[in-house]
Amino acid sequence: MNAQFKKGVLELIVLESVRQRDMYGYELVEEVSKVVDVNEGTIYPLLKRLTNERYFETYLRESTEGPPRKYYHLTVAGILYRDKLEAEWTEFAARVSGFLEEHKQR
Amino acid sequence: MNKKEFLSGLEQALAVLQDEELRDILDEYEQHIDMKMKNGLSEAEAIADFGDFRELTADILEAYHVRTDYASIKGRGPGGDADAFGGFGAPADGNGVRSLGEPLAEAAGKAGGRQTDGGSAAGHGSSSRQEAGVRMMGAAEHGEKEKGAVRRLTGTLGSFCAKAGHGLGSFLSWTWRKAALAASWLWRTAETAVVWSWERSCALAKWCWKALAALAGWSLVLLRGAGRWSVRALRWLWRQLCRPVAWLTGKRAGGPPESLRAEAAERIGCAPPGAAYKKGRTERGNMEMEAKRSPLGGLWRGIAAIGRWCAEAAVWCVRLFWNMGCICGVLLVGLFGMFGLFSLGVLTVLLLDGYPLLGVTLACLGVTVSIFALALFGLTLLWRGKKKTAEAAESGPEIRERKRRFVKKKEETQPSYGNVRREEMLEPEERYTEKPPAPWQGELPQENDSAGEPDERPAEKDAFGKKERSESFSGADAFPEAGSDPERDGAERKEAEEHA
Numbered sequence: 001m002n003a004q005f006k007k008g009v010l011e012l013i014v015l016e017s018v019r020q021r022d023m024y025g026y027e028l029v030e031e032v033s034k035v036v037d038v039n040e041g042t043i044y045p046l047l048k049r050l051t052n053e054r055y056f057e058t059y060l061r062e063s064t065e066g067p068p069r070k071y072y073h074l075t076v077a078g079i080l081y082r083d084k085l086e087a088e089w090t091e092f093a094a095r096v097s098g099f100l101e102e103h104k105q106r
Numbered sequence: 107m108n109k110k111e112f113l114s115g116l117e118q119a120l121a122v123l124q125d126e127e128l129r130d131i132l133d134e135y136e137q138h139i140d141m142k143m144k145n146g147l148s149e150a151e152a153i154a155d156f157g158d159f160r161e162l163t164a165d166i167l168e169a170y171h172v173r174t175d176y177a178s179i180k181g182r183g184p185g186g187d188a189d190a191f192g193g194f195g196a197p198a199d200g201n202g203v204r205s206l207g208e209p210l211a212e213a214a215g216k217a218g219g220r221q222t223d224g225g226s227a228a229g230h231g232s233s234s235r236q237e238a239g240v241r242m243m244g245a246a247e248h249g250e251k252e253k254g255a256v257r258r259l260t261g262t263l264g265s266f267c268a269k270a271g272h273g274l275g276s277f278l279s280w281t282w283r284k285a286a287l288a289a290s291w292l293w294r295t296a297e298t299a300v301v302w303s304w305e306r307s308c309a310l311a312k313w314c315w316k317a318l319a320a321l322a323g324w325s326l327v328l329l330r331g332a333g334r335w336s337v338r339a340l341r342w343l344w345r346q347l348c349r350p351v352a353w354l355t356g357k358r359a360g361g362p363p364e365s366l367r368a369e370a371a372e373r374i375g376c377a378p379p380g381a382a383y384k385k386g387r388t389e390r391g392n393m394e395m396e397a398k399r400s401p402l403g404g405l406w407r408g409i410a411a412i413g414r415w416c417a418e419a420a421v422w423c424v425r426l427f428w429n430m431g432c433i434c435g436v437l438l439v440g441l442f443g444m445f446g447l448f449s450l451g452v453l454t455v456l457l458l459d460g461y462p463l464l465g466v467t468l469a470c471l472g473v474t475v476s477i478f479a480l481a482l483f484g485l486t487l488l489w490r491g492k493k494k495t496a497e498a499a500e501s502g503p504e505i506r507e508r509k510r511r512f513v514k515k516k517e518e519t520q521p522s523y524g525n526v527r528r529e530e531m532l533e534p535e536e537r538y539t540e541k542p543p544a545p546w547q548g549e550l551p552q553e554n555d556s557a558g559e560p561d562e563r564p565a566e567k568d569a570f571g572k573k574e575r576s577e578s579f580s581g582a583d584a585f586p587e588a589g590s591d592p593e594r595d596g597a598e599r600k601e602a603e604e605h606a
Binding site: 025026040041044046052070 | 130133134137138142155165166
């Protein structure tokens, strides 16, 4: 798949995944990898950016398997941003699909 | 590349970031690599999944809005901040102290440059100038080396100052956070304590007010009861005191009311009681009259009277002490009962507050009820006088009024009763008055005539028709006992008249 496509929807996929439940980094990478095959190195910077922009908030939770894990939680601003991205994606996908259908018929 | 190399390279590339953020990023990547290795991958494979190292660091720096080529810019030592010339930042970040190193490094660099510039400008002219130029070239090279050494030195000094400032800033921020937390905890605790104490104080004040109101109510009830009882006791004492006196003066407790006697005497115009009494009624009356006349009899009578009075006084004293003892005992028991009632109230409030005092409260309730029952029992032990006396004294005015009305009716229907009844209706004290007796209008009773015997006058038509007076009327009818209803009897007799 085109890397630019994946890069465009990565943010939306990450926001939607965390909206379902709080996740830590590795778990989130695995969840996103089920949808799109992206470079794992791009997830952490994205998470860091969204955290700096106050869309995520983090907390540590003790783990029996090793050191405490840092979990990401979606804030209210993150929910609003995610809804906005979804609306934009829906409109964008509909317009692109409509454009392609129109030209295919021609 | 192994994990250690990857993390150290990442640390160097992201050195522009704050230590806290840098440590956070490194921990996250280290954890990711460890989890990958647990899933079966090697360090190299786990690191390879991150992609290109440069792109990774660029993406991370971009997330922090930092120039991606920052690390490659020369002249800026490690640990320097792009905003170093932007003045002092927040004390917690340590930028103020860190920024001191940057101007120092810059000035040192400029000084080194000026020196080298001065050296290079001097090289111009002939072969000597060429030699001088060669010498100048060497000097310039030497200056360049010195410039680099100075730059390195100042850069090291600057980074040291930056790190020191950052450490100091971190310490200050940590101290500030802890102080703020402690202050907020103290404020919340104080607020909770104030609210809790205020609520408890209000609840306690309400309970005290209710207890005082209940106590005042009970006290009022007890005072009223005590007042009523004390008035009754005083009246009873006064009656007991007056009895001997009345007995001595000749008044009798029972028998026809005195006002009734006076009215009857006025209506029938009979002789004063003394005269009628003297004229005799019964054998007993005659005997008494005889005894009264003789001095020895009077002395004997007086002694008997004194003895009787002493006996009655002794009985009265015993009764008084007994009743006083009972009343004191009842009051003492009542006091204990009040104390028990107060304790019951306190225990009830504590029980409602949640203390486990149900058993104690029930026991206190039982004790209080028992104490009050004992007090009531003590009241029943009071030694009261004869019922007749009490009843006559208590209901005297009403009974006298009814008797008066009954006699009036009787007078209207039966004008004459006979000498015996007329005498009974006379005031005893009138027997001893000094007024001249009124002329006796009626017939004198016979000597053998006893009180209460029916009248033997010729039968007349009376309210009872053809019946003779002796059969229809008795002395007791004129003076209905306490509790009887003369009006009812009169109504019955009226019916009989109408029937007749």
